[in-house]
Amino acid sequence: MSTYRFSFPTAIHFGPGVRAQVAAHLESEGLSRPLLVTDRGIAALSMHEELMDQLAAAGLKAASFSGIWGNPVKSQVMPGVRAFKEHQADCIVGLGGGAALDAAKAIALMATHPGDLFDYEDEKPGARPIDGAIPYWVALPTTSGTGSEVGRSSVISDDETRLKKIIFSPKLLARAVFADPELTLDLPAKVTAATGMDALTHCVESYLAKNYHPICDGIALEGVRLAAESLVTCVRKPKDIQARGSLMMASMMGAIAFQKGLGLTHSCAHALSTVADFHHGLANGVMIDYALKYNIPAAEDRFRNMGMTIGLKNPSGESFIRWLETLKSETGIPQTLSEAGIKKDQIDRLAQVAIGDSCHLNNPRPCTEETFRGIFLEAY
Amino acid sequence: MSTYRFSFPTAIHFGPGVRAQVAAHLESEGLSRPLLVTDRGIAALSMHEELMDQLAAAGLKAASFSGIWGNPVKSQVMPGVRAFKEHQADCIVGLGGGAALDAAKAIALMATHPGDLFDYEDEKPGARPIDGAIPYWVALPTTSGTGSEVGRSSVISDDETRLKKIIFSPKLLARAVFADPELTLDLPAKVTAATGMDALTHCVESYLAKNYHPICDGIALEGVRLAAESLVTCVRKPKDIQARGSLMMASMMGAIAFQKGLGLTHSCAHALSTVADFHHGLANGVMIDYALKYNIPAAEDRFRNMGMTIGLKNPSGESFIRWLETLKSETGIPQTLSEAGIKKDQIDRLAQVAIGDSCHLNNPRPCTEETFRGIFLEAY
Numbered sequence: 001m002s003t004y005r006f007s008f009p010t011a012i013h014f015g016p017g018v019r020a021q022v023a024a025h026l027e028s029e030g031l032s033r034p035l036l037v038t039d040r041g042i043a044a045l046s047m048h049e050e051l052m053d054q055l056a057a058a059g060l061k062a063a064s065f066s067g068i069w070g071n072p073v074k075s076q077v078m079p080g081v082r083a084f085k086e087h088q089a090d091c092i093v094g095l096g097g098g099a100a101l102d103a104a105k106a107i108a109l110m111a112t113h114p115g116d117l118f119d120y121e122d123e124k125p126g127a128r129p130i131d132g133a134i135p136y137w138v139a140l141p142t143t144s145g146t147g148s149e150v151g152r153s154s155v156i157s158d159d160e161t162r163l164k165k166i167i168f169s170p171k172l173l174a175r176a177v178f179a180d181p182e183l184t185l186d187l188p189a190k191v192t193a194a195t196g197m198d199a200l201t202h203c204v205e206s207y208l209a210k211n212y213h214p215i216c217d218g219i220a221l222e223g224v225r226l227a228a229e230s231l232v233t234c235v236r237k238p239k240d241i242q243a244r245g246s247l248m249m250a251s252m253m254g255a256i257a258f259q260k261g262l263g264l265t266h267s268c269a270h271a272l273s274t275v276a277d278f279h280h281g282l283a284n285g286v287m288i289d290y291a292l293k294y295n296i297p298a299a300e301d302r303f304r305n306m307g308m309t310i311g312l313k314n315p316s317g318e319s320f321i322r323w324l325e326t327l328k329s330e331t332g333i334p335q336t337l338s339e340a341g342i343k344k345d346q347i348d349r350l351a352q353v354a355i356g357d358s359c360h361l362n363n364p365r366p367c368t369e370e371t372f373r374g375i376f377l378e379a380y
Numbered sequence: 381m382s383t384y385r386f387s388f389p390t391a392i393h394f395g396p397g398v399r400a401q402v403a404a405h406l407e408s409e410g411l412s413r414p415l416l417v418t419d420r421g422i423a424a425l426s427m428h429e430e431l432m433d434q435l436a437a438a439g440l441k442a443a444s445f446s447g448i449w450g451n452p453v454k455s456q457v458m459p460g461v462r463a464f465k466e467h468q469a470d471c472i473v474g475l476g477g478g479a480a481l482d483a484a485k486a487i488a489l490m491a492t493h494p495g496d497l498f499d500y501e502d503e504k505p506g507a508r509p510i511d512g513a514i515p516y517w518v519a520l521p522t523t524s525g526t527g528s529e530v531g532r533s534s535v536i537s538d539d540e541t542r543l544k545k546i547i548f549s550p551k552l553l554a555r556a557v558f559a560d561p562e563l564t565l566d567l568p569a570k571v572t573a574a575t576g577m578d579a580l581t582h583c584v585e586s587y588l589a590k591n592y593h594p595i596c597d598g599i600a601l602e603g604v605r606l607a608a609e610s611l612v613t614c615v616r617k618p619k620d621i622q623a624r625g626s627l628m629m630a631s632m633m634g635a636i637a638f639q640k641g642l643g644l645t646h647s648c649a650h651a652l653s654t655v656a657d658f659h660h661g662l663a664n665g666v667m668i669d670y671a672l673k674y675n676i677p678a679a680e681d682r683f684r685n686m687g688m689t690i691g692l693k694n695p696s697g698e699s700f701i702r703w704l705e706t707l708k709s710e711t712g713i714p715q716t717l718s719e720a721g722i723k724k725d726q727i728d729r730l731a732q733v734a735i736g737d738s739c740h741l742n743n744p745r746p747c748t749e750e751t752f753r754g755i756f757l758e759a760y
């Protein structure tokens with residue numbers, strides 16, 4: 001497996017070992033004081049030490065901030081902003097999954113913008129404009145899931161309500177991505193499965209989303225192919241670098257494609273994170289087959305295209321859903337919400353939160369609160 | 381059919397009537413003195429007058445340069461540069477097919493760069509760097525073919541040798557594209573067919589190209605679907621705006637995708653332009669089935685994927701080639717080189733020029749001069 005450089009629209013350096021190019025890249029941009037932003041788990045791994053060593057060896061003065069965990073909340077972001085200022089950092093290196101990378105974006109934003117983080121919430125009436133310069137930042141994903149490394153949004157939860165707030169601006173895009181599948185070789189099977197289902201869900205839902213965007217359609221459908229080819233292998237043979245590379249590519253393609261829009265699975269997943277602090281990818285994985293079944297009457301052609309793309313013998317909406325069910329079982333994703341620890345009396349609240357989420361507005365078939373209640377009940 | 385805005389990486393305004401947004405767009409960029417660059421044929425059409433009127437109505441001081449025709453040569457570009465300077469233009473509006481848009485890029489380059497146009501030839505030893513600012517320019521394609529409106533290269537021929545020279549730089553990208561399928565409604569069937577075959581060839585060859593680029597693969601394959609759905613309709617029912625829109629989108633997707641690389645059909649086509657001044661799209665259209673047959677052993681999977689995508693019953697390399705043969709006949713593309721006016725004694729020269737062309741370096745199966753001689757002979 002070789003290394004590559006793409007620009008679509010972010011410059012993506014892709015392939016085993018490209019993480020070693022970060023220090024030289026920052027130097028070539030005239031930067032010298034990076035703040036490494038990562039999560040608690042990764043800070044304890046050798047990849048963190050290795051990267052800090054590489055930055056130091058190149059003569060860069062790097063500091064590390066690792067106060068991120070779970071679904072990141074605002075109170076985790078603000079100490080990162082202080083760390084940035086105390087270090088007099090001139091750039092950020094985000095290392096991690098969606099949580100760390102979204103936090104890196106929020107820290108970059110608040111390093112140069114006044115007020116409260118949630119003043120910048122997307123589409124909030126009276127939201128402050130993101131009009132200042134954002135510190136240069138590069139992203140090193142360590143999971144193949146959210147694709148936050150190529151995305152222009154940062155999802156941070158409110159500490160009290162647990163509601164996910166979306167900060168959105170093209171200015172939040174990483175200036176360069178170093179997508180190194182070697183960083184995912186040690187992921188536990190459960191994390192590989194949950195994040196991989198997130199990547200797959202992004203590809204599938206953006207392909208199904210009702211907006212017109214053939215460029216994203218093509219990227220999404222090819223992402224479905226790559227995820228379908230690689231996900232089970234990544235779970236069963238974690239050191240298969242080819243499969244790890246394909247899944248990482250699929251995760252970036254899903255995130256590039258979902259500027260077209262997502263769908264109801266994501267609204268279900270956001271509700272599960274809000275109501276039960278579910279891991280986002282796991283939530284998508286548990287819900288995807290139950291939720292997408294609802295879309296079959298509105299998108300038969302597109303289900304058939306996806307089925308053909310992944311090599312189903314009789315491609316159709318039904319066979320695609322059956323394939324998803326098998327995929328869940330092969331990757332160890334819980335088949336039901338009860339298996340995943342949800343109580344029946346949480347379902348009303350889940351449906352309320354889901355209908356309030358904006359992702360389903362691009363779903364190919366309109367949803368009501370009743371739709372969501374039905375889907376959650378079936379998934380239960 | 382509605383209008384849309386994409387950014388991938390160029391901002392694309394797409395849909396019927398978006399051409400009316402050009403004047404306001406230039407104004408919003410603080411520009412006031414556009415030079416319209418177009419070809420001789422379009423200068424005589426009402427779309428040229430309409431656009432000049434719209435620019436004037438918005439208070440912009442526009443001038444028009446229309447000294448472009450055929451496969452554009454350097455001696456057509458330089459008067460355009462003089463027109464830009466004489467008008468004291470601050471931006472360029474390119475209106476036309478690949479010839480006019482490639483000329484617009486070359487004029488923009490030479491408006492701010494010293495020396496000779498071909499000093500900037502891509503990969504020429506000692507080539508001058510494209511390091512200055514390039515005037516702001518926007519593109520309005522009037523054919524669905526080259527996709528030059530989203531491309532970063534300008535192909536201009538040497539007046540004497542007729543060899544095509546490629547000037548390449550991301551700086552040559554249009555800053556915005558106004559892709560209005562209404563501008564293609566009056567195209568003669570022959571031009572629709574030839575340019576449409578160019579768009580299809582870009583999609584097919586970039587999908588088959590051996591480089592690794594799954595993002596481009598997805599865009600290319602979806603472009604194949606759109607071109608296959610729309611090309612015959614555009615030829616037979618020229619006023620079908622839906623089909624015209626799909627073909628225009630396919631042409632842009634082909635051009636975005638071919639940053640991945642092209643293949644041997646393009647080397648054949650470039651030889652036909654050099655040796656016999658063939659229209660580029662027509663050359664691709666005549667050669668595509670003969671040339672691609674050579675690739676079947678090296679890319680069975682990809683031919684099958686393309687066949688599935690366009691809905692062939694038994695998708696394979698052979699059935700895809702048969703589909704191309706039928707498409708040629710349904711769109712009035714000559715079936716053979718002799719039908720297209722080539723003499724048998726030109727074949728040696730064609731093979732010599734084709735092997736010297738760089739496009740086949742990304743072909744999935746290696747080519748020799750003998751390969752090309754064989755393909756030209758069969759196509760003859």
